[in-house]
Each structure stands twice: as C-alpha cells, then as structure tokens.
Amino acid sequence: MTQTAAALSTDVKNQIADALNQCVAETAVATMLAQNFHWNVTGMAFGPLHELFQKMYEDHFVAQDDLAERVKALDAHAEGTLAGMLKRSKIKEHDGKASAEEMIKVLQEAQETLAATLAGAGALAAQGGDTLTEDLCIARGQAHEKFAWFLRSHLA
Template structure:
C-alpha cells in the first residue's frame, strides 16, 4: 500500500533515512571524485573526459540535494558533514594522481556502487510503501548506470 511521507511509521522512516543518507554520502564523495578528476585529467582523452567528469559532478551536486531533501520530507535528519559522509561512504576518496584510464575505471566503479546503493534504497522504500522515495531511487540509479556505461565505453 502506498503511503505519504508522514504516514510512514517511525521504524520505516528511520530505515529509509539511513538508506538515503548512505546514498547522499556516496553521491557527495563521488561528486568530489568527479571534480577532482575533471581538474586533473590529462592525455589524449583530456577534452571528452574533462567534459564528462564535469557533467557527472554537476549532476551529482543536484542529486545530493534531491536525496537530502527527501530525507527531510520524511521528517528525518540529513547527514550534513563531509567527515560523516566520507566515513559512511563505500566509495573512497582519491588524490587525483592517476592515468586517464585509471580515472575512468575508478569513476565507473563509483557509478556502479551508487546504482547498487540506490537500488537497495528503492527496494527498502518499496517494502514500506514509500513510492516517492522508490521512484527517486530508481531514477537516480538509472542515471548512475548510464554514467557507468559512458565510462565503460571509453575503455572498450
């Protein structure tokens, strides 16, 4: 049964908020990762990768806000510290010292991790009847799978 955000019980809200905070954390770390690679990529693929990494970090910056605002819409607390996000994230920071191919692979792995995290969050939201969170997670997961495909295509 579909429920509005405020109709969710406290256990559902807590579980969904935890999954969404995981998604925000991984999105935030990947945003910085993409911006770092945007700044530091070099080589024959500089132009297209510089542009792709920028497209990724601009998309992810907006996504962080959408995910965090969904947490607030269900009346829960959105994690707002970089330290907390880095600690929570399954995606690691990188210093930007890497070849263009290594950057692509690192970013591809990050996109696939994000897609999986969001799929899990969407499944959890569906379990509790929170279709709005489920829809948000599906849409974000599709975006991350598309970015992963773009990145894989550079390595083919």
Template sequence: MTQTASDLSPSATQAIAEALSQAVSETVVTTMLAQNFHWNVTGMAFGPLHALFQEIYEDHFVAQDDLSERIRALDIHAPGQLAGMLDRSKVKEQDGTQSDKDMVRLLMEAEETIAQTLAGAGALAAEHGDTLTEDLAIERGRTHEKFAWMLRSHLQ
C-alpha cells in the same frame, strides 16, 4: 498500499532515511571525485573526459540536494558533515594523480556503487509502500547506471 512520508512507521522512516543517507554520502564523495578528475585529467582523451567528468559532478551536485530533501521530507535530519560522509561512503577519495584510464575506472566503479545503493534504497522504500522515495531511487539509479555505462565504454 501507497503511503506518504507521514504515513510511514517510525522504524520504516528511519530505515529509509538511513538508506538515503548512504546514497547521499556516496554521491557527495563521487561528486568530489569527478571534480578532482575533471581538474587533473591529462592525455589524448583530455577533452572528452574533462567534459564528461564535469557533466557527472554537475549532475551529482543537484542529486545531493534531491536526496537530502527527501530525507528531510521524512522528517529526519539529513547528513551534512563531510567526515561522516567519508566514513560512511563505500566510494573512497582519490588524490587525482591517477592515469586517465584509472580515473575512468574508479569513477565507473563509484557510479556502480551508488546505483547498487539506490537499488537497495528503492527496494526498501517499496517494501514499506513509500513510492515517492522508490521513484527517486529508481530515477537516480538509472542515471548512475548510465554514467557507469558511458565510463565503461571508454575502457573497451
């Protein structure tokens, strides 16, 4: 049965919000990772990588808002402290001194991580009949898988 946010049990709401908070945290860290790499990439592939990294961080900045607003629609406080996001995220910060290939690999791995997190959030939402969160998770997961594919293609 399809449910709206107000129809979910408190435990389901909390579990879904936690899964989305994980996705927000990883998205925030990956946004900064892509921006850091955008600023610091060098080498023969500078132009296309500079542009791709910018496309990624601009997309992810909007996604942070979409995911956080869904958490708020569930009437749960959205995460907003960077230290907490860094602690929670499976994606880790980098200093931007990596080679262009390492930047691509690290960002590809980050995209795969977020896609996996969102797949889990979507499955959890589906289990509780929260089709709106499930739809958001699927949409965002597809975007992250596309970015992972685009990055992977640079390494082949």
C-alpha cells in the same frame, strides 16, 4: 500499499532515511571524485573526459540535494558533514594523481556502487510503501548506470 511520508511509521521512515543518507554520502564522494578528476585529467582524451567528468559532478551535486531533501521530508536528519559522509561511504576518495584510464575505472566503480546502493534504498522504500522515495532511487540509479556505461565505453 502506497503511503505519503506523513503516513509512514517512524520506524519505516528512519530505516528509509538511513538508506538515503547512505546514498547522499556516496553521491557526495562521487561528486568530489568527478570534480577532482575533471581538474586533473590529462592526455589525448582530455577534452571529452574533462567534459564528461563535469557533467557527472554537476548531475551529482543536484542529486545530493534531492536525496537530502527527501531525508528531511521523512522527518529525519540529513548527514551534512564531509567527515560523516566519508566515514559512511563505500566509495573512497582519490588523490587525483592517476592516468586517465585509472580515473575512468575509479569513476566507473563508483557509479556502479552508487547504482547498487540506490537500488537497495529503493527496494527498502518499496517494501515500506514509500513509492515517492522508491521513484527517486530508481531515477538516480538509472542515471548512475548510464554514467557507468559511458565510462566503460571509453575503455572498450
């Protein structure tokens, strides 16, 4: 049964909010990865990679806000510290000292991880009857799968 956030039980809201905070954390780390690589990419593919990485971090920055605001709509606390996000995230920081190919691989793995995390959060939301969160997770997961495809295409 589909319900609005107000109609969900506190337990269900807290479980979904926790899953969304995982998504926020991983999105924040992926944002910084893309921006770091945008700044530091070099080589013959500089132009297209510089542009792709910028599209990624701009997309992810907006997504962080959308996900965190959904956490707040569920009456929960949105994780807002870098330390908390880094601790929670399955995606790890990178110093940016890498070849363009390594940057692509790191970002591809990050996109795939994030898509999987969003799929899990969406499934949890669906189970709890929160179709609005489920829809947000599906849309974001699709965006990250598309970025992963773009990145894989550079390695083919």
